[in-house]
Amino acid sequence: MITIMITDDHQMAELLNSFFAFVFTEEKYDNLPAVQKIFSGTDSDKLCSYQFNPEMVTSKLNKLKMNKASGMDSVGTRMLIELSQ
Numbered sequence: 001m002i003t004i005m006i007t008d009d010h011q012m013a014e015l016l017n018s019f020f021a022f023v024f025t026e027e028k029y030d031n032l033p034a035v036q037k038i039f040s041g042t043d044s045d046k047l048c049s050y051q052f053n054p055e056m057v058t059s060k061l062n063k064l065k066m067n068k069a070s071g072m073d074s075v076g077t078r079m080l081i082e083l084s085q
Helices: 009-023 054-062 077-084
Strands: none
Touching: 054 077
């Protein structure tokens, strides 16, 4: 087995791309299962009857695990919990 050190950014990207392309499978779209339609209203009717209150939000926030990474908004769990109090 020959080992070659790659230092060029473009070559590294190509190598990673070829590795991940090899690992993942290509999906076949001709044999997908049928999706069962559950909601029968219009788009303007979606989520219009759902209600929540501050206690519900606080309850969910208090169940978050402190050792998890922040989301796309970069707001950490501790900040969410402290601001909900």
